[in-house]
Amino acid sequence: MTIQELHSGLDTIWVVLTAAMILLMEGGFALLEAGFVRHKNNVNIIMKIFADITIGTLCYYVIGFGLMYGKDIGSFIGTNGFMMSGDLSHLQFSISLDTYWLFQAAFVIAVISIVSGAVAERINFRAYILYAILMTALIYPIAGHWVWGGGWLGQLGFMDFAGSAVIHALGGFAALAAAIFIGPRKGKFLPEGLSKIALPSNLPLASVGAFLLWFGWFGFNAGSTLSATDVRIGHIAVVTMLSAASGGAATMLYTLFRYKRSDAPSVINGSLAGLVGITAGCAFVSDGYAILIGAIAGLLMLFVTDWLEAKGIDDPVGAFPVHAVSGVWGSIAVGLFATDGGLFHNGGWHLIGVQLLGLLVLCAWGFVLTWLGLKLIQLIVPVRSTEDEEEIGLDVSYHGMVAAYQEHEFIHHDDPYNDADEEQ
Structure with missing residues (x-):
């Protein structure tokens, strides 16, 4: 066995294992969302996650991967590689194409699962399946091509190592569009503008879900090196841990000192916000900045959760505050704190400008395409349950x-x- 073959074998094992860790995050999504909603909708949460995995995997295999990583036209969209066929020699990795596809398939499933929580307890299951097809076959793959598939945002220098923008901000703004389109749960908001608190059905279950997501995030971030011998793996894992801990600690202390109680759902989502926030810059920022990124992500999540309530937008699990807001902040933080090109490292304003442009495009794409997609689905089947x-x-x-x-x-x-x- 040659050194190159050994290197390729180790990389393959690493990527397959981290892909499996990311797929385990679907168990985290299922438990987290089921714990946050009422008992009478627990099975529906689980079935939506199974729809994400089953339908999403097949759609990404047949259509999505080709649109995302195929040879493109005008740096906008891939045109081959559907069902992983055709000439994909432009993809140069030490791992096989099958291995790379598996890792990316785990990512696309996570995107649609973000939307699942925002429309919990009131979306028609048939409509959800149709939307899952749309997201995994078209919306996410096209946007992913712009950044990771050789498209125009990547060429401009947009930096998103593991997906704060491409996955979380896009998915979070798609979740916002879906939540607004479908409307709040019956009885959630009163005519005089007040809102009722829907108590979580099982907080221990939700906390286990968060821990599974936390575990899988090490695969999410460190696995994005695509190499078992990449010396950045240890640092990526450390900053991932620090940012998650900081997000949870910030929300724990804030709620404790402001409300005289430490709010469990807020701490759960604060830790997740820290994870989302560090995902873009986990390979680019220092330990200290990771702690700062996580803390700010957790606090932003709290403030935006209150803002949604004030605006009468029902997001049962906090998908928009956790994923969209933290994803936007994490992507901006790359422009500020990246050791190579960041504003605070004498990099000037160029990277900040590119990050803001990319965020504007990706968030608008997720929001608008979801809104239009649900309008189209409405012509086929009611989007909302009766x-x-x-x-x-x-x-x-x-x-x-x-x-x-x-x-x-x-x-x-x-x-x-x-x-x-x-x-x-």
């Missing part, structure tokens, strides 16, 4: 489950859907 479906819960309405946690042993095999209705 009032009756929402009232009895989407678990019964779309999946024939009385509850996520069953107390009886057996039901009639003939027609479990009618049995579920009779239980109600």
Whole structure:
């Protein structure tokens, strides 16, 4: 075995393992979102995550990967590589094409799962499947091409190592568009402008989900080196840990001293905000700046969560504050703190300008294409569940489950859907 073959083998093992870690994050999304919503919608959350994994994987294989990494026209969109066929020799890696596709497929699944939480408890399941197809086959892959597939933003010098902008800001603004389009949950906001608090159904479950996401994030960030021998891996892992800890600590202390209690959902989302914030610059910033990035991300998440409530926008799991706002901040932070080109490292204003331009384009793309996509889906199937479906819960309405946690042993095999209705 040659040194090159050994190097390639190690890189392949590294990327496959980190891809598996990223895929495990879907378990984190499922538990986090199920813990934040009411019991009657727990199964629906799980089924949406399964739709992300199953439908999203197939759409990305058939269409999305080619649009993202195929040979492009005008630096805008890929034109080959569908089902990983055709000439993809322009992709030069030490790993195989199959390995690289697996890693990228794990990323695309994460994008659609961001939107899942923002529309929890009131989206028609059929409409969600159609939107998942749109996001994984078109919206994300085209935007990803602009930055990572040799497109025009990457050529300008836009820096996003593991996806604060391409994945989280884009996905977060798509989530905002979907939440506005579909409207708030029934009874969430009162006519006089006040809002009701929907208590999480299972905070221990949500916290385990957050820990799984935290674990998977090491694969998300460090795995983006695509090389087991990249000396940056240790530093990337350290700044990922520091930023997550800082985001959680900032929200813990802020809520403790302002409200005289430390709010558990805020701390959970604060840690996730820190993870999102460092994702763009994990290979470019120092330890100290990582702590600062995480703390600011956590606090911004709190302020924007309150802003959404004031504007009457219902986001049950905080998808927009956690992913969009922290993703935007993390991408700007690269322009400020990057050791190569950052404003605070004598890099001037060029990188800041490129980062802002990229963010504007990516966020607008996610928001507008989601809005238009849902308008189109509305012509095919209702996007929102009916009032009756929402009232009895989407678990019964779309999946024939009385509850996520069953107390009886057996039901009639003939027609479990009618049995579920009779239980109600």
